[in-house]
Amino acid sequence: MVDLTAGTPAERARNRERGDLAWPEASVLGRLGPPARARLLSLGSLAQYPAAGRVLIREGEETTFVMILIDGVVKATALTQDGRDALLAVRMGGDLVGELSAVDGGPRSATVTTCGALVARVVSRAEFLDCTRRDPQIAHIINTSVVAKLRNANRRRVEFTGCDVRTRLARVLHQTAVTYGVESGQGILVTWPLTQPEIATLAGAAEPTVHKVLRALRDEGVVSTGYRSIRVLDVHRLYAIAYP
Structure with missing residues (x-):
């Protein structure tokens, strides 16, 4: 069995792009077929963040780029009314972050921070939206991913009520x-x-x-x-x- 944790994030990212390692099946990159995945990974520019604690997106700011996570882990947090950071979600290689603001142009709903070394592609809103307009398969998978995130968030709120x-x-x-x-x-x-x-x-x-x-x-x-x-x-x- 291939060890998906072996090597540096940059090495794992190269292996994944060559097809030697797989992304999680539930992720956007994991659900796309090889041709569509290659088209999505051709967007934007490659960025590497070597350590944990790097803020990639900040809650409330008016930026609209999308990040395609190739390898690594990020966390999404939001400020509570009493000023604490509430952890909303964890995203890993294969996921997208920032797509909501790219779609509606609104301010960021959460702060996204690296949990360790990260390799990602940074894609402008214009390029991202053009890709989804031109490629129905990519658009469908991304829309399905967004819906899944919203369903999970709703399910967590409902299921956690009354549970120990x-x-x-x-x-x-x-x-x-x-x-x-x-x-x-x-x-x-x-x-x-x-x-x-x-x-x-x-x-x-x-x-x-x-x-x-x-x-x-x-x-x-x-x-x-x-x-x-x-x-x-x-x-x-x-x-x-x-x-x-």
């Missing part, structure tokens, strides 16, 4: 594993460079409670945790916890 922390955290872990995980033996490995406070934000829970639940899931043999990674050891058991 164990259920909410299990749903976050299961969804992330299914979307971005790599098969590893009988389990799924998620390379996830997020802090536990950020995981707690995704699950809508206090950090000490998430610590306690993760420890219990480890003790039950459902997951194991490592440096910047979570391995789902028992996918069926995790699903049963997430959707009782």
Whole structure:
């Protein structure tokens, strides 16, 4: 099995563009056929960001470029009323960020920050919209991706109402594993460079409670945790916890 975490982001990006490595099947690049993917990856200019903490898009600003993530991880955050950063989503190689402002010209709805080294293509609004007008397949996949993001956001708001922390955290872990995980033996490995406070934000829970639940899931043999990674050891058991 090919190790999708091996090599630098730039090396993995080159391997992916050559077809040696695959993007997640649920991502935009993963769903496109090779010709359409090549057309999308011909847009814009290549950019490399070597470290975590680089702000790519800032909430409220009036920029309209789109970023095609080739390799790496970013997080989307927004400010709450009391001035805290709320983690909205995690996006990985194969995803797009910034497409909403490119479509409607409105201000950015979230801040996007690198979680580590990142390779991406930066595409102007004009070039992005021209591509979607000329290529129905690309337009359809991108529209489907946007709808999926909105559905997931709505589902999270509804499903989390009344659920305990164990259920909410299990749903976050299961969804992330299914979307971005790599098969590893009988389990799924998620390379996830997020802090536990950020995981707690995704699950809508206090950090000490998430610590306690993760420890219990480890003790039950459902997951194991490592440096910047979570391995789902028992996918069926995790699903049963997430959707009782």
